[in-house]
Amino acid sequence: MTQEKPNILYLGSEPTPGMINRLQHAVNVHHIPDPSQNTHQLENIAASIKGLVTSASVGVSNDLLHQLPKLEIISSFGVGLDALDLDYLKAQGIHLGYTPNVLNDCVADLTLGLILDITRRISQSDRYVREGKWAAAAAPLRTQSSKKRLGLYGMGRIGQEIAQRASAFKMPIAYHTRTPNSSLPYLHLDSLEKLAGWSDILVVIVPATSSTRQSINRHILKTLGENGYLINIARGSVINEADLLNALEQGILAGAGLDVFHNEPNIDPRFYELENVVLSPHAGSATHETRQAMGDLTVNNLLNYFQSGSLIASYFES
Ligand code: NAP
Numbered sequence: 001m002t003q004e005k006p007n008i009l010y011l012g013s014e015p016t017p018g019m020i021n022r023l024q025h026a027v028n029v030h031h032i033p034d035p036s037q038n039t040h041q042l043e044n045i046a047a048s049i050k051g052l053v054t055s056a057s058v059g060v061s062n063d064l065l066h067q068l069p070k071l072e073i074i075s076s077f078g079v080g081l082d083a084l085d086l087d088y089l090k091a092q093g094i095h096l097g098y099t100p101n102v103l104n105d106c107v108a109d110l111t112l113g114l115i116l117d118i119t120r121r122i123s124q125s126d127r128y129v130r131e132g133k134w135a136a137a138a139a140p141l142r143t144q145s146s147k148k149r150l151g152l153y154g155m156g157r158i159g160q161e162i163a164q165r166a167s168a169f170k171m172p173i174a175y176h177t178r179t180p181n182s183s184l185p186y187l188h189l190d191s192l193e194k195l196a197g198w199s200d201i202l203v204v205i206v207p208a209t210s211s212t213r214q215s216i217n218r219h220i221l222k223t224l225g226e227n228g229y230l231i232n233i234a235r236g237s238v239i240n241e242a243d244l245l246n247a248l249e250q251g252i253l254a255g256a257g258l259d260v261f262h263n264e265p266n267i268d269p270r271f272y273e274l275e276n277v278v279l280s281p282h283a284g285s286a287t288h289e290t291r292q293a294m295g296d297l298t299v300n301n302l303l304n305y306f307q308s309g310s311l312i313a314s315y316f317e318s
């Protein structure tokens with residue numbers, strides 16, 4: 001007797017081509033990019049859904065979760081889990097797969113790119129040349145990137161990769177986390193304020209949680225100071241964005257390199273007017289190689305669960 005394939009709900013678009021195709025061999029995929037726009041299709045299948053595939057940016061609303069009484073597993077494309085109600089999932093015993101580590105290198109590479117760009121103003125210089133200004137006057141001098149003090153707010157999987165790369169640029173490194181990691185050769189500071197005071201460049205690479213929400217505020221930015229640079233590669237919600245915009249406009253801060261924003265992709269247009277920011281469209285993991293690895297792990301987490309009861313990368317069981 002052949003066993004019936006489990007029903008899976010697939011939200012959002014397909015971030016890596018071929019994911020749905022691979023899943024279809026072992027499970028029945030119901031691809032509903034936005035269930036709030038397609039309530040009729042969802043009503044017909046909700047009671048039978050055992051697995052769900054989503055991404056860090058799409059997440060799953062609580063309203064949808066409450067409509068899925070048989071849900072056993074969510075497999076999420078990405079490492080940030082802030083678009084999911086983790087307490088609810090844990091209480092319901094719903095397994096959660098995600099894609100840690102496979103994206104560390106590319107996110108760390110882009111972080112160094114943002115640091116080099118905002119200090120040496122690479123994007124701004126590119127505009128200067130394209131706009132034909134070079135022949136009229138030499139471009140202004142920029143700020144040295146190497147040897148600057150690099151503060152990392154967060155020193156987990158990605159933070160450690162950033163620190164390794166920054167060491168090659170001869171940057172002294174300090175970090176702030178709630179728990180010091182004694183295996184690391186870097187200075188641990190026991191508050192974000194102390195880290196901001198110590199740093200020339202402050203990199204945000206903590207998860208978006210209630211304890212980090214809006215923790216980068218006017219006071220922290222003032223402490224980082226008028227020669228300081230902020231790099232945010234984590235999540236927009238970790239920063240009080242009104243405070244950041246004011247600080248950039250008023251010269252309280254030298255500059256910022258930003259990959260993530262409030263209300264992305266419809267970001268505050270005040271950013272467009274500023275020359276002292278480099279803007280990146282949430283592209284930390286956005287390379288062919290890393291997105292392929294993330295897609296494979298997302299698919300394999302789900303398939304492994306239905307084949308053997310265990311996930312390859314499980315958030316609650318790690
Ligand atoms: P991770 O390995 O879990 O590391 C998180 C780090 O943050 C740990 O060092 C942790 O240390 C620290 N931390 C957590 N809460 C803190 C708090 N309240 N105060 C101070 N430190 C705190 O995570 P990861 O894999 O490095 O990823 C970090 C985040 O990057 C993700 O959650 C995601 O939002 C973001 N991300 C963005 C992109 C992008 O494309 N831009 C791509 C991937 C990930 P303690 O627990 O000891 O405090």
Ligand code: 8YV
Nearest residue numbers: 055056057077078079080285
């Ligand atoms: C995702 C990310 O690619 O992993 C994360 O947390 O932010 C990115 O790597 C993006 O959010 C797609 O959902």
